[in-house]
Amino acid sequence: MSTCSNGATPRREFLQTAGRLTAASALAGVAVPHVHAAEDNTIRVALIGCGGRGTGAAANALSTKSGPIKLVAMADVFDARLKASHKALSKQFAAKIDIAEDRKFIGFDGYRKAMDCLKPGDVALLATPPAFRWVHFGYAIEKGLNVFMEKPVTVDGPTTRKLMKLGEASVQKNLKVSVGLMSRHSKARQALLQQIKDGAAGEFILMRTYRMHGPIASFASGPKPAGIGELFYQIQRFHSFLWASGGCFSDFNIHSIDECCWMKGAWPVQAQATGGRHYRGDLIDQNFDSYSVEYTFADGTKLFMIGRCISGCANEFNNYLHGSKGLVTVTGSGQTPAKCRIYHGHNADSAKLAWNYADREPNPYQVEWDVLIDAIRHDKPHNEVQRGAEASLVTSMGRMAAHTGRIVTYDEILHHDHEFAPMVDRLTMTSPAPLLAGKDGKYPVPQPGIVTNREYA
Secondary structure (H helix, E strand, C coil), rough: CCCCCCCCCCCCCCCCHHHHCEEEEEEEEEEEECCCCCCCCCEEEECCCCHHHHHHHHHHHHCCCCCEEEEEEEEEECHHHHHHHHHHHHHHHHEEEEECHHHHEECCCCHHHHHCCCCCCCCEEECCCCHHHHHHHHHHHHCEEEEEEECCCCCCCHHHHHHHHHHHHHHHHHCCCCCCHHHHHHHHHHHHHHHHHHCCCCCCEEEEEEECCCCCCCCCCCCCCCCHHHHHHHCHHHHHHHHHHHHHHHHHHHHHHHHHHHHHHHCCCEEEEECCCCCCCCCCCHHHHCEEEEEEEECCEEEEEEEEEECCCCEEEEEEEEEEEEEEEECCCCCCCCCCEEECCCCCCCHHEEEEECCCCHCCCCCHHHHHHHHHHHHHCCCCHHHHHHHHHHHHHHHHHHHHCCCEHHHHHHHHHCCCCCCHHHCCCCCCCCCCCCCCCCCCCCCCCCCCCCCCC
16 A cells, blocks of 8 residues: 555455446445545645646646645656656745655556545546556546546547546546646637637638648657667657557647537548658658548538648648638647637638637636636536547547548447557556567558558557
């Protein structure tokens, strides 16, 4: 038992296999306090996954103003990453960091030990690679913890089904859960959505989104260097491996796809796509360098998504909607500020500007945390699991269409049996990686038209 055991009765092992998902529903009727039971009303946070995104999310949590909040535990599989995160956060939030050395946990079971430092009503901040999301979320539900989880929240059909089931249990337990699709909390985008609902853009004709730039993050990876195990190399370079992250497609494009579907008010029912690898040399990651996806909605409306990670090419990071009354820009040159505008006609001509969000936009990364903590303190309904899972699934649908060369439907990807890492809940510090390199040191890559029933053989 960890040093943070709070004297509760022994907890059973939770969600060790897909067949035990019903355990989540069994927990659903248990009441959970919506604020921390401690007399000082302090909300305590445990950070699970101490990379850049997790550290940034922890900073947002500690920047909320609605009442006392402290970071009390941290967990990661990389000691250096945890130490760097702790140092950075301590420098900025010294008075809100309460982490003794015995509340810094290294290992695949660290998430349990960190959450054991909390009490019902506190917050588990889940920012590991997405493959681990359902595992960590299941334990948070068992502990009665509110949750912030980074996007994407799933990487394939089976993990989506697991997370949706867990989401139902979290709703029934009245847990407050945020998903890191922070654009939904953008005041500019919310105002734009109201304009669209009021008919300012007319009927949707089509939508298009672009994310084109050079290689970033761990998009591309070379052969594994000496001194690090295969499992840890894949976790360290998680954007390179489909089991860990859904690849660059899911991690990079989910925001744009989710924004467009939000404005449309629907999820697409199918996708067809192309994609390819270029100038790869000795790189061993599983990613395509370029993707082009046509999403189709039930009413026939199209969303075209263009993604590219190649140096020396034209760059663009924008979302556009074309309505019968003109052009809508949802995102302009990145996630924030949003630069939401509506134009007469279909060119972004400033002389034909019909509407724009003129106010200063609060940082949506901070707003999503303000909303979550306020919901916890005042027992307001707040659970984003279902739409987070759906956004992740729809993103995977486009990726699978590109990787197989087939038209893929929403129902097909949701009910598909290819789980990339079915043993992820059983990984230890000495486990083999879920994906093993061939004799040439390279990993299987998608082969559209050849391997068509799954994304890689």
